[in-house]
Amino acid sequence: MATFDKQQFFWHSQGMKKQSLAIVIPAYNEEKTIFEVIKSLPKNLPGISRIDVVVVDDGSRDRTGILARRAGALVLRHEINLGYGASCITGLKKALLDKYDLTITLDADGQHDPREIINFIKEYEKTKSDFIAGTRLKHDRKKTMPLVRVAGNKFFGGLIYLFSGHTPSDSQSGFRLFSKKALKVASQIYGEGYEFTTELYVKIYNSHLKTKEIPIKTIYIKDKKSGQNIINGINIMIRMFVNHLLG
């Protein structure tokens, strides 16, 4: 006997067009977490008729690609390691080529809760924002983010402000939703490393797209080196200045 799905009924009754969603996961040597991350992604979402998972294996030397494929994801492999930004761009380009209505990016190390994807979809349906960013700092009453990262975030926020006149509350979060319009803008960015994240906000703000932030939980993994150090921050700043000076 078929079960009654309230959400599906709501969508049909509202006469809304169902949309396709690509979940892009950039991954580099994440064999410990990638399988679980993919398996814990939602299979059904309100208003979404098709969900595809695209893992960009950024030249991993472990079994990341094999495990991602085994978990049912489409795997795009960089033959050599290009960096976080390059992996994001490859995934976004794939979503653009396959004409997905919405694209969500999240990290492969399990620091994002896939159950929160529904919050992005709901926010999109409510506000029709082109770019929705998950923020770990907004409404983070428990102050779970380490101070160094808060300081780093402020630094990159200032850098974004310098080039766009806007400051996101958490520029370094990898949990984001892109509409088709935002996807077009984001896939044209050139930034192989973590400067992609900073560059992304600059381009999105300068394109005058509708943006929104929603609070997300973050699971900080012990013994896992992530984020950016000071040297990397300075490097990003120099690269951004050079990129903007040279066009």
Place this chain on the structure above:
Amino acid sequence: MLLYIAKFLSTFFATLVVAKSYLNYKQKREGTAVTVFWVATWLFIVYITYFPWVLDKVATPRTGLGTVLGICFVFIFFVCYRIYIKVDRVEKNFHRLVREIALKDKNK
């Protein structure tokens, strides 16, 4: 004293560049023209540091050695800029190529 440092540094860097250039030429990673250019350039630099009075013929008391060095700095900045542009272009092309392979080989 400064002249001795200049002599030492120029000899040291020239030896490195000439040795590397010769090795690259032997391994056919560098063409004859490029090898000749670098060897000649560095030999000239070493010659200048050992016989700085040669510059007096080019740099008269009116122009001064500072002017010659200034021109050298401008040239070096120009070379650095060109190298940056070229490396950046190669890197971008390289990324594009890796990405295109990744997008094409999705069914592999």
